[in-house]
Amino acid sequence: MDFSSNIGNNLIIVPSRLTSQWETEITKYCADKFKLRVKVLVSINSIKLLEKELHDFYSKLASG
DSSP states (O other): OOOOSSOOOOOOOOOGGGHHHHHHHHHHHHTTTSOOOOOOOOSHHHHHHHHHHHHHHHHHHHHO
């Protein structure tokens, strides 16, 4: 599996008071330039759901 073409993972950690502001700003200014998903992780459950989504995503890439 070669995931090097146009696939990157970036994690930006900001104080909780900035999360919704940053989510809006990143989506507004970057969504048309990149294939982008913005996720706000607020709890351990959020991280587990994201982990499952990523696992499913990479499984689909590998099989397709």
